[in-house]
Amino acid sequence: MKNHPEVFERTLNGYMKYSERLRIYQNWLYGTCRQIVFFQHRENYESLLELDSNFLYSTALGQFNIFKRRHKDGIDIDPILSIGHTNDSKISSLKRRDNMIAGCRLSGTVFTFDDENEYNEEFVRDSCDPLLDLDFVGDFFVTVSRSETVFHKLSSELGMQIFDFSKNLNIGFQSIAINPSCEKILGAKSDSLHIIEPVKTLVTNSFLHRSQIYNTKWLNNNTFVFTSYSNPLSLIDTRIDFKRQEFSCGNFTATSVDYDGNNGIIYGTLLGMMVLCDLRMPRTFERVFHLDTPAICRNIKSDERHLYVSTDNAIHLLNFDY
Template sequence: MSAQLSPPFNRYKHNVNICELDEDSLICVFQYLSLEDLGRLICVCKRFYRVINIHVYSKRSAYLLRTGHQRYRFSHVPGRDLHSDFSYRKRIRLFENWRYGRYNEKQFFYHQMLYFSQILLERRWLYMTHRGQLRAHERLVNNERVLNGKASWILGKSRDYDINWMEKNGDLFFAGRTDGSCFVYNCDSGFYRKQQLTEEPITSVDFDAKLFVCTTKSKSTSFWTGFNDINDVMLEKKQQLNEGYQTIKLSPSGANQLAAGKYSDREKKALKLIDVERSLTSTLNSPTRAVYQVMWKDSNTILTGNFDTTFRVIDTRTAQDESVWTDPYDASVYCFDYDGAYSVLCGMKYNFRVNLYDLRIPKRCIQMYFSSKKHSHYSPVYSIAADCSQLFLVTDHDLRVLNFDANNKEKKDYTYDLVNCLY
């Protein structure tokens, strides 16, 4: 005789309304909902609004690529966000725009003659070289205008020798020109000093506190000590190495090391590490023929953009490549921008293209951005800078701004091609 099963015990005498759930239960339910559903629920009541914002939106957006709000950031990578008050939900929306290629494009400073500029981005300002001039343009909160086309101040004249590279630390600029001269400029006090450092074109410069470094493409790298004299800076040569580089960068931990990349090395030993105090040069085991830009991720890690179509992360403690990303279309990396967390944007050699990489995801390109082909079909991206909502890139003939926080954005998603065709 088979046993009869009793009906399941019902502990509730009535159906439970979602509003009667405790906070922990609400969090468990809400974490499975889509962004659209959460947007509707947040309007139901103040309790839902608080739970979703504090426990759902904040956790989802904390470690997002480009738009995350982690507490920890490297001090040598300053914040650039024009809008520092983005809500958690807004950050998720912005991330989706970066991820799926939704943005509006603006064009500034068109010039018919082919040459490229260097740019530096801050929270309120975009600094841009224009031939022999250094210009400061104010960034605008207005999403339609983005940038003030009229410079707030201009240093130098257009007929001066071109500025090849510039760096800014606090209020102080240090820049090198094609005639081998440099200048130091304080944008707060207004003092300006020009000094001849070498007879060769300066390809890259850097400075930290009282140490100033400049290099030429093939002949020399010189170290200078800066002495303050009544709001002025006098540079006195400290030492010189008889080897030149395309790009250099002082380490963020006391500037005791200099990462340097050669323009060409047949033996694929283009990346060097220089001990500043002892003037000793060592070769890092990152096999590449040319390094176009180098940057420190932290005191032990170097980032490089290379001629051989790769972006690399190198650990100086082991002198080995930690990770390598290769461009799917075999184009050189002319420049890159690091946000201090996980995101790297690489300016490529052809077609106005920018690649987005996530340092947590090895070997994969997350997304590509193609600026419109105005005036040229093949321009490289020569200089690049971005915050969490805007991307600035320099082409042969102008400056382009891709705004990911704008209305009526056109979707340009290349994820399908990357995942299904190239990998």
């Protein structure tokens, strides 16, 4: 595969004027935005999303795509790079950390994509036990299926990226998330949450919830939030025996969540709404945004300019900088 250096010319928007940042923030606060819809399709499937300052990364069943972001109009609809086909094994997870994108397929393969090693895909699990999710920090990778959790070490051999088997646990999860310090792993399945210490390879804590858990996200090394069917947002402090705080930001069912790294949380709902709330005020919310075409918000990614939402039939852009 040819190298595509222009894909990775990532320049952070560090020189934006203060007045511009303030204007965009006010647009967020008062719900002033323009909506654009991309890639509408009849077949129901979820597009997984990742985002950086210059590019939108997305999946379409078995296909991995990279789109150039535009300042006003969202993205160029022709992908810079497209790998795979929609009829390939479905991509079940897509994660970005630093300059690397990683994903897994139900067939049992894991792929990575970065500016040095390009695209690499390797079979790591028997396809009879489909891969449901992955996460990674540096060269430490975790993959999960319904029956087991496997730790991998990413190494290089003859210029190729290799996933070396490390350890495995005979417990499966629907989703997995590693905290920033790589000291704790959060696994979720059905109505329960589990904390794993990778060094000891032990499940150290567990928490039983009263309904289906949809999403989990670490806020820092000790605290995470999760969304569920019965309550939009709950915060758990793992230092205090799973001390829980509920956020009653509207009577919604949250299906997706994103975090601004400070105090802001935005989540998508079953009814096609995005709710922006402040972690310091658990009983209030700042703003509710409605999709022009109501649909379930399956995946959500945002930054100071744009909010991207995938539904079962399209990708929606809410542009706050126009």
